Amino acid sequence: MKSAQEDEYLEFVAERAKPLYRSAYVLAAGDTHLAEDLVQETFSRVYVHWKRVARADSPAAYAQTVLVRTFLSLRRRRSTGERPIGNLPDGAAPGPDTALRLTLLDALAQLPPRDRAVLLLRYWEDRSIEETAKMLKLSSSAVRSQGTRALGRVRALLGDSLSDLVPH
Structure with a gap:
């Protein structure tokens, strides 16, 4: 990626990281690790297509769509219904x-x-x-x-x- 495009991408990531994480956290039903993985995967997919995404009407909406589709795709791929037990929230804010x-x-x-x-x-x-x-x-x-x-x-x-x- 060229330097100007890379700077633009990094600025986008800094701006959208928290909103995407909040959405991912809700989708993941409070699983912070899954939420982090979803955001990471979303940013990876956006990076691959950044040239096209940057020209889109709303790169934020594109990233949100990628996040939701990544979550749904992950859920379809899971072969087991295995759920961890005794999972405590990671320090809920008082x-x-x-x-x-x-x-x-x-x-x-x-x-x-x-x-x-x-x-x-x-x-x-x-x-x-x-x-x-x-x-x-x-x-x-x-x-x-x-x-x-x-x-x-x-x-x-x-x-x-x-x-x-x-x-x-």
Whole structure:
């Protein structure tokens, strides 16, 4: 890569690393190591195509799409349903919403990967239905119905316990 392009890429990485990590953390349902791997893989794929990505309307949206597709691809490739047990959060930040965050992440971890991706894009990233559909290669109606079902599953998993965690 040429020096100017490389500088541009490094500036992009510095600007997008935290937002991509936050999205990856939600997709990975709180698994910090998987989130870091997803971000690293995303930046690697963006680097390979940086010349084209830099000319795109929104390199940030391109990177977000790569992140979500990398996550979904990883989930499809996993041959086992193996899950580590006794996995404690890596030092959740102290604060009034720590219990709420952990409860929500636990509920999200129980959803299928595509449901998690729809909820992340629609509600965490505040994307439109059309943007979400484009990023996930789904129809708009599929995003709406999958989002509704995923929210229903989260509500069922949380039950009445969520109201106990919200500060009044």
